[in-house]
Amino acid sequence: MSDKSKTQDEDLPHYDRPTGGWGSVKSLATIMERSRPDPGVMKTLWRQNKPGGHMCTSCAWAKPAKPHPFEFCENGAKATVWDLTSHRCTPAFFAENSVETLKSWSDHDLEMVGRLTHPLRYDASTDHYVETTWAEAFAGIAAELQQLDPKSVVFYTSGRAALETSYLWALFARLYGHNNLPDSSNMCHETTSVGLKKVIGSSVGTCTLEDFEQCDMIMFFGQNTGSNSPRFLHNLQAAAKRGCHIVTFNPVRERGLIEFVNPQSPVQMLTTSSTQISEHYLQVKPGGDIAVLAGLCKRVLELEAEKGGVLDKTxxxxxxxxxxxxxxxxxxxxxxxxxxxxxxxxxxxxMIAAMYATAKKTIGIYGMGLTQHVHGFVNLAMYVNLLLMKGHIGRLGGGISPVRGHSNVQGQRTVGISEKPKLVPLDKLAEMFDFEPPRDEGRTTVEVVRGVLDGSVKAFLSLGGNFARAIPDQGQADPAWKDLTLNVQVATKLNRSHLLVGRKTWLLPCLVRAEEDMQATGAQAVSMEDSLSNIYGSVGKRQPASEHLKSEMAIVAGLAKATLKPNPKVKWDEWLGDYSLVRDLIEETYPDDFKDFNARMFEAGGFYRGNPARERVWKTESGKAEFTAPKVLSALGERPGKGEFTMITMRSNDQFNTTIYGHSDRLRGLEGSRYIVLMNPDEIANAGLSEGQMVTLESAVNDGVERRVANMKVTAYDLPDGCVATYYPEANPLIPLDYHDEESKTPAYKGAPVRIVV
Structure with missing residues (x-):
């Protein structure tokens, strides 16, 4: 590539100030003005991510044992303010607006209506949601479930549900008779769960915060820390200041990995001085990470041959x-x-290989830029190859570290949310609850969507999230939701999934994590697991947005009790009254991970549940860490042909997954519409286009299905040749359902071929 792989093209849109600093303060103030939370929100933020406080519902980055005065980032604060808005979405709102009318609203505007206040039932005769009671909702949903084949029912989970709720949700599914338990991991980091498990025997990363204090080199592939996990910037800033080499490979130049002003530092805030994060930043082609890693590995082997002492041969x-x-x-x-x-x-x-060859303790960071590819597994296997060459897995200051998005998406898998029976101690569950769990494979997200399309999925119960908006092939799937017998959505705010109604549809409002959860024995705590395998307790203190809300635990227990036959070993009422009893069940089921769970859940910095690979115990088929030879050099499934481009999808600075806080992508210098297609100026000229021109993007996967997103504005941006960038989830209709990682079925959102149609 040209020199623009190393320095920002100043003539193109970009943010010319550091991440953090006054820009973050101003952005948060804008969200505060829109959401209008009461003044008590500042007290809530003060407690956020601190021992005895509530844990952020945004990213899953670790919480330090000694927190900063403000242990929240811009995006974490936005998530809390968004949850604690004073706006309310009441039955009166639904009386005034039909479902068909609401379908024309934007994702942002739907959520801006505010917090849902009452349980609702869809009335097909009027095309409106109408108020119902919890008793009527539980009885009506149970009546439908009791008539269906359990194998035709799906229990989906977003990444926010706590460990206690997730455990009971999974138990409910298996008592009912299925393993159809996909979660948001299926759409982002399932490649991690499958890939790392295969090569090092662990389905999660191996690092802890202590490693970031010891490392002398950090490599980043396909992860945008500034927008997706800004608290991580504190650790990176400290590492950079002590001389740790940080190198980034990414098609897009992301400000969070270039420079940072720490809002916790009065000196940096007052002087506007910043810390350079990445020593080198190379703009790799989409799908080119396998080749990058192969180049680094090849050169390290050459250096070993030339002078020796590079590899850890022992x-x-x-x-x-x-x-x-x-x-x-x-x-x-x-x-x-x-x-x-x-x-x-x-x-x-x-050059980078030479730096790596002399590093003593290296951490490999990655995000969905590696996992969401057809050959995503090869990406991860090659990354592990590079680290294994010098023994950086199982060494203090080294390791492999995926950065997760949702706050508890990793923990849900830990306590049984999985469509893969082999990953769950089913024999133990059978003994504890006196039933025979289903042993057949459940459905992944891709298989769920296929089931919605072919009619084999009859019911969909969603514990949070915005599944219909997050999936690939939205354009094909949207019309099929109406044929479901049952659609149940547990939520805090209105989103697009709630408008794709089935024959019977319920919308059940729940508490947010910052709100007080009062049950029979008093106020309850919940827990979650971060990206680094630490477990934290969380206690909400805010007054609930409505007296009609229930906790997620109460909703799960209410549905299960109404649906299932009585079982003396299954004590929904007792468990709901005292969540510590559920933690006892989790400990009994997973004793190695959750020893003394209730006693340890409020330890400062969380308690570490352990990782065999960190101890160099390899739970692979061979009992060893596995080197693998790559079969391809590009992670793309289909290389773009003549006149075609590789499309990557991105999240903006004003966004958390499918939640759109606003239309400012400050850290990229972009404002306004999210329906844009970013291209470098040479590619715009070569394609015969002009900046500002409105075009249609069309899938170039030749499977006989037409996929299009119209009214996209061409925008010049600093990107590699052959590449276009769009926003997620707006461009999701262009990702074919069967275009996914070969091993894990994670959709290939980061490398799909498209054409531009004028």
Missing amino acids: FIAEHTKGFDDFVRSMQQTQWADIEQASGLKRADLE
Whole structure:
């Protein structure tokens, strides 16, 4: 590539100030003005992510044992303010607005109506949601479930539900008779769960916060810390200041990995001085990460051959398998092919490889830029190869560290939310609750959508989230939701999934995590797990938005009790009255991970549940960490043909997953419409387009299905050649359902071929 792989093109839209600082303060103030929470929100933010406080519902980054005075970031504060809005979405609102009318509203405007206040039932005769009672809702939903084949029913979970709720949701599903338990991980980090499990025997990352205090090199692939997990910037800033080398590979130049002003630092805030984060920033082609990693591995092997002492040969001999085949594969890989697939120069890759060769403790960070590809597994396997070469897994200051989005998406898998029976201690559950759990494979997200399309899925129960908006192939799936027998949505605010009604549809409003959860034995606490495998307790103190709201636990228990036959070992009322009893069940089910759960849940900094790979215990098929030889150099499933582009989807600075706080993408210098297509100026000219022109994007996957998103504005931006960038979820209709990672079925949102139609 040209030099723009290293420096920002100043003539194109960009944010010319550091991440954090006064820009974050101003952005949060804008959301405060729109949401209009009461003044008590500041007390809530003061408690956020602190021992004895409530845990943020935004990202899953770790909470330190010694928190900052304000232990929240811009996005975490936005999430809390968004939850605690003074706006209310009441039955009167639905009396005035039909479902068909609301379908024309934007995602942002739907949520801006405010907090849902009453349980609601869809009335098909009027096309309106109408107020109902909880008793009527539980009885009506149970009556439908009792008539259906359990295998035709899906229990989906967003990444926010607490460990206690998730455990009971999974138990409810299996007592009812199915393993159809997809969650938001299926759409983002399932490649991690499957890929890391295969090569190091752990389905999660191996790092803790202590590693970030010890490392001397950090590499980033496909992760946008500034927008998605800004509290992580504190750790990166500290690492950069002590001389740790930070190197980033990403198609887009993201400000959070370039420079940062710490809002906790009066000196930086007053002087506007900043900390440089990335020492080197290379703009790799979409899908080119395998080639980058191959280049780094190839050069490290060359350096070992030239002077020795680079590889950790003792570690390789004692702890790994497949090294010789991997070496032969790298020796046979040509530099010309690496440069072509990555879009980077050999000299740049050799420079980074030389830095890595001398580093003693290296951490590999990644996000969905690696996982959401057809060959996402190969991305992760190659990353692990690079770290294994120098023994950086199971070493203090080193490891592999995926950065998760939802606050408890990792923890839900830990306590049984999984469509894969082999990952759940079913024999233990059978013994504890005196039933025979289903043993067949459940449905992943991709298989759920396919089931909605072909009619084999009859009912969909969603514990939070906005599933219909987050999935690929939205345009194909949207019309099919009306054929469901049952659609149940547990939510805090109105979103698009609630408007795709089935024959019977209920909308059940719940508390947010910051609100007080009063049950029979008093105020209750819940818990969650972060990206680094630490468990935290969370206590809400705010007055609920409506007296008619129930906790997620109460909704799960109410549905289960109404649906299932009585079982003396299944004590829904007792569990609902005292959540500590559910934590006892979790500990009994998973004793190695949750020993002394109730006693430890409020430990400062959380308690670490452990990771065998961190101890160099490899729970793989071979009992060793696995080197793998890559079968491809590009993670793309289909290379773009003539006149085609590789599309990546992005989230804005004013967004958390499908929640759109506003239309400012401050950290990229973009404002206004989210229906834009970003291209570099040369590509705009070569395609015969002009900036500001309105175009249609069309899928270039040749499967006989027409997929289009119209009225997209061409916008010049600093991107690699052959690439266009769009926003998620607006561009999701262009991602075919079957265009996903080969191993995990994670949709390939970061590398789909498209055409531009004028």
